[in-house]
Amino acid sequence: MAKIVVTHLEKSVMLPLVRPGRWYWALVGVLSAIVAWAAYAYTVQLQQGLVVTSMRDRISWGLYVSTFVFFIGISHAGTLVSAILRVTDANWRKPITRLAEAITVFALIVGASMVIIDLGRPDRLLYIAQFGRIESPILWDFTSITFYLTGSLLYLYLPLIPDLATLRDKMPVKARFRRWLYTRLAARWEGLPEQRRRLERALGAMAILIIPVAVSVHTVVSWIFGMTLRVGWHSTILGPYFVVGAIFSGVATLIIVMAGVRKLFHLEGIIKPIHFRNLGLMLLALDIVLLYFTLSEYLTAIYPGETQDVAWLTLLGSGQFAAMFWWMIIGGLIVPAVFVAVTRAKSVPAVVIAAILVNIGMWIERYLIVVPTMATPQTPSVIAPYWPSWVEWSVLAGAVAGFGLLLLAFCRFFPVISMWEVAEKAPTPLPEATPLPEPTPAEVAD
Amino acid sequence: MALLVAFALAAMVPVPPAAAEPVIVPFGRPVTVIVDGVVDPGEYVGSFTDPVTGVVVSWVHDDVNLSVGLVSPGTGWAGIGFGPEGVLMDGSNIIIGYVLGAVTVISDEYGVGLNHIADIGLGGRDDLLERAGSEASGKTTLEFRIPLDSGDAYDIALRTGKTFSLLLAYHDTADDLITLHTIASAGSFILERDPNRIPTRRASLGLDGLGEPREAANVTLVAQLLGDDSLPLALAVIDFFVNTSVGGGFLGAAETDAQGFARLNYTFLSPGPFRFVARFEGDLEYVPAEANTTLVAEGSPEPSVLSTSDLAVRALIFATLAGVASVYAFVVVQILLIRRISVAPRRTRGQRKGPKADRGGDT
Numbered sequence: 166m167a168k169i170v171v172t173h174l175e176k177s178v179m180l181p182l183v184r185p186g187r188w189y190w191a192l193v194g195v196l197s198a199i200v201a202w203a204a205y206a207y208t209v210q211l212q213q214g215l216v217v218t219s220m221r222d223r224i225s226w227g228l229y230v231s232t233f234v235f236f237i238g239i240s241h242a243g244t245l246v247s248a249i250l251r252v253t254d255a256n257w258r259k260p261i262t263r264l265a266e267a268i269t270v271f272a273l274i275v276g277a278s279m280v281i282i283d284l285g286r287p288d289r290l291l292y293i294a295q296f297g298r299i300e301s302p303i304l305w306d307f308t309s310i311t312f313y314l315t316g317s318l319l320y321l322y323l324p325l326i327p328d329l330a331t332l333r334d335k336m337p338v339k340a341r342f343r344r345w346l347y348t349r350l351a352a353r354w355e356g357l358p359e360q361r362r363r364l365e366r367a368l369g370a371m372a373i374l375i376i377p378v379a380v381s382v383h384t385v386v387s388w389i390f391g392m393t394l395r396v397g398w399h400s401t402i403l404g405p406y407f408v409v410g411a412i413f414s415g416v417a418t419l420i421i422v423m424a425g426v427r428k429l430f431h432l433e434g435i436i437k438p439i440h441f442r443n444l445g446l447m448l449l450a451l452d453i454v455l456l457y458f459t460l461s462e463y464l465t466a467i468y469p470g471e472t473q474d475v476a477w478l479t480l481l482g483s484g485q486f487a488a489m490f491w492w493m494i495i496g497g498l499i500v501p502a503v504f505v506a507v508t509r510a511k512s513v514p515a516v517v518i519a520a521i522l523v524n525i526g527m528w529i530e531r532y533l534i535v536v537p538t539m540a541t542p543q544t545p546s547v548i549a550p551y552w553p554s555w556v557e558w559s560v561l562a563g564a565v566a567g568f569g570l571l572l573l574a575f576c577r578f579f580p581v582i583s584m585w586e587v588a589e590k591a592p593t594p595l596p597e598a599t600p601l602p603e604p605t606p607a608e609v610a611d
Numbered sequence: 612m613a614l615l616v617a618f619a620l621a622a623m624v625p626v627p628p629a630a631a632e633p634v635i636v637p638f639g640r641p642v643t644v645i646v647d648g649v650v651d652p653g654e655y656v657g658s659f660t661d662p663v664t665g666v667v668v669s670w671v672h673d674d675v676n677l678s679v680g681l682v683s684p685g686t687g688w689a690g691i692g693f694g695p696e697g698v699l700m701d702g703s704n705i706i707i708g709y710v711l712g713a714v715t716v717i718s719d720e721y722g723v724g725l726n727h728i729a730d731i732g733l734g735g736r737d738d739l740l741e742r743a744g745s746e747a748s749g750k751t752t753l754e755f756r757i758p759l760d761s762g763d764a765y766d767i768a769l770r771t772g773k774t775f776s777l778l779l780a781y782h783d784t785a786d787d788l789i790t791l792h793t794i795a796s797a798g799s800f801i802l803e804r805d806p807n808r809i810p811t812r813r814a815s816l817g818l819d820g821l822g823e824p825r826e827a828a829n830v831t832l833v834a835q836l837l838g839d840d841s842l843p844l845a846l847a848v849i850d851f852f853v854n855t856s857v858g859g860g861f862l863g864a865a866e867t868d869a870q871g872f873a874r875l876n877y878t879f880l881s882p883g884p885f886r887f888v889a890r891f892e893g894d895l896e897y898v899p900a901e902a903n904t905t906l907v908a909e910g911s912p913e914p915s916v917l918s919t920s921d922l923a924v925r926a927l928i929f930a931t932l933a934g935v936a937s938v939y940a941f942v943v944v945q946i947l948l949i950r951r952i953s954v955a956p957r958r959t960r961g962q963r964k965g966p967k968a969d970r971g972g973d974t
Contacts, residue, residue: 353953367945374938470699543860544852544888
């Protein structure tokens with residue numbers, strides 16, 4: 166029997182698949198509990214209808230749609246970090262592309278599910294097929310998200326193939342299910358030159374295509390709002406504003422996930438401070454662009470002083486949404502920029518804190534895009550009141566936890582680092598090959 | 612930092628805070644105010660000091676005219692604006708003036724964006740009935756009287772019981788009408804109703820659409836206002852609004868004719884349901900009334916405004932989607948080819964049944 170030769174890199178990456186550690190299971194437990202609570206809240210909504218939310222006829226889009234926009238936004242992490250950096254042949258991206266691609270897929274799944282939850286009756290999703298009209302931005306959105314999810318799955322799977330083959334060949338013998346799974350998914354990969362050529366061709370095509378597809382997705386999401394005649398939405402800047410905001414929150418999410426995975430699975434030797442620094446600087450650049458767009462949007466709206474614009478901006482600037490608005494501007498845009506700029510992105514904790522602030526700010530920004538405009542009356546009436554109910558907050562918590570849970574499940578079954586790409590960059594074979602430790606019987610029973 | 616300043620300015624630009632209580636302009640009849648450029652104690656029924664600018668506003672109305680005395684803590688110009696609720700300067704009636712030696716200039720102006728232009732320069736009228744000013748102890752006093760509803764398109768019709776925005780501003784030293792204010796503030800006010808004439812009557816308001824509701828076609832929204840005696844109410848202002856799935860808002864206002872009808876044209880840009888609302892704000896006799904109707908616009912048999920390039924747009928969309936799908940298909944084919952290129956022997960059917968079939972790999 167030939168001995169399995171496992172490189173140092175492979176060992177570091179594959180170890181979490183076999184022995185993820187107690188913190189992993191603790192995290193899974195906590196997130197599962199939150200998801201279970203959210204599932205209970207959702208069953209309450211299914212039984213009693215949308216009346217258990219705070220949405221009514223005046224504000225029919227609330228927390229769910231805000232969260233949908235937020236998650237579609239962070240799905241841009243994979244596009245930017247993986248596709249754009251792959252196209253530009255930036256070598257430093259290699260250890261973090263897999264995470265970025267996984268974030269894309271799971272954020273899309275969670276984001277799309279928020280729309281189904283917002284429908285109240287999920288069976289009404291079929292109306293898209295039954296009554297969908299090409300003139301409707303809702304149909305455009307459904308189409309673009311479907312295409313983006315399909316493309317993102319392909320784009321996640323393609324660079325996984327060589328690593329799946331490695332897992333197929335090097336996983337412990339007792340992990341029968343996994344070996345079976347990896348055998349099925351590895352597409353009979355043997356690293357032949359022709360196979361590599363085919364893989365590179367497919368990857369090249371996907372890397373180029375997924376960029377416009379991703380841009381189109383968030384542009385179309387913005388058009389759901391921008392194509393209406395409502396104050397605060399009917400603006401030509403909304404498309405690019407959404408796309409930049411999406412990439413911004415996507416990069417921030419990637420930084421947070423990188424930090425978590427690095428700590429959880431002890432990958433400090435692979436995910437290095439340079440990755441945080443590069444992404445931190447990227448975050449800073451996007452922050453400045455978004456500040457510029459934000460200034461442009463609100464200043465353009467307030468300057469002519471039209472009645473409806475003023476009423477809407479009053480709600481934001483000094484009305485019932487003022488605290489959230491100023492938190493978004495200061496806490497979500499200015500403070501993170503200062504954090505990253507002052508430390509020059511050399512401090513990993515500073516970059517991570519900035520990323521967390523950015524994501525909180527960006528979620529608030531999505532909320533402020535959706536709710537205040539809905540609250541501004543179009544016919545003679547008062548400002549519509551809205552504060553999400555416990556069901557909505559629970560579903561939001563469940564969405565965030567579900568996103569984390571999907572990522573953790575992915576980490577349990579698939580390598581979070583693209584081993585073959587990292588090895589191409591800097592092969593680090595061990596002087597003496599060591600076999601991977603055999604899992605305990607409990608671990609095998611997966 | 613500039614951004615912060617811009618946003619701070621944006622937030623402080625004179626818009627009334629949501630929670631701010633409107634100032635009441637008291638009703639008083641007969642009016643005892645003498646417009647002589649001096650505000651004597653007890654001359655006006657009501658007065659208040661604006662906490663932001665320090666301007667003291669004294670005023671009273673008699674359901675016909677509004678008399679105002681303005682005392683600013685500077686020797687430059689001073690101004691006051693009356694506008695629709697929630698607006699800044701745009702669309703406001705602005706009375707602004709200064710005292711330069713023996714000359715007092717007080718002008719009836721109209722807010723255009725963040726600027727103001729004399730009514731007469733816009734084709735309107737100067738509707739100040741009386742005006743006077745004085746300067747003493749570093750303070751400027753302006754007094755004037757205006758009609759509540761002058762009928763001029765560049766004045767705002769002030770109605771009792773309704774909230775209007777109030778702008779106050781002055782300059783420390785500049786005796787002109789163009790220098791940017793030293794300080795300005797915003798708030799709102801309500802003209803007190805004549806306590807002896809509280810409207811109690813209920814008007815009936817009907818709303819309908821004349822014409823075929825169809826995409827790209829016109830309908831005339833017709834509202835009829837009748838008094839509680841079933842007689843038409845003429846010269847009342849009816850506001851029209853629309854609410855659709857793609858938004859809407861204020862459409863316009865029209866006055867009722869002798870038969871009580873107010874009309875407004877509307878063009879449907881798309882098919883679907885449109886909810887229209889007509890509203891009468893009430894007057895000295897009648898309380899406000901509202902009516903609504905929903906018209907469902909049919910799709911146009913003719914090419915609509917938006918569909919002239921419809922076919923080309925559809926072709927472009929399908930071509931784009933087909934292009935993306937073909938790249939996906941290409942990628943899937945590459946994956947299948949990767950499988951086929953393998954030199955490893957294919958597994959037999961029995962080996963493919965499940966996890967138990969894989970027992971060793973390359974070990």
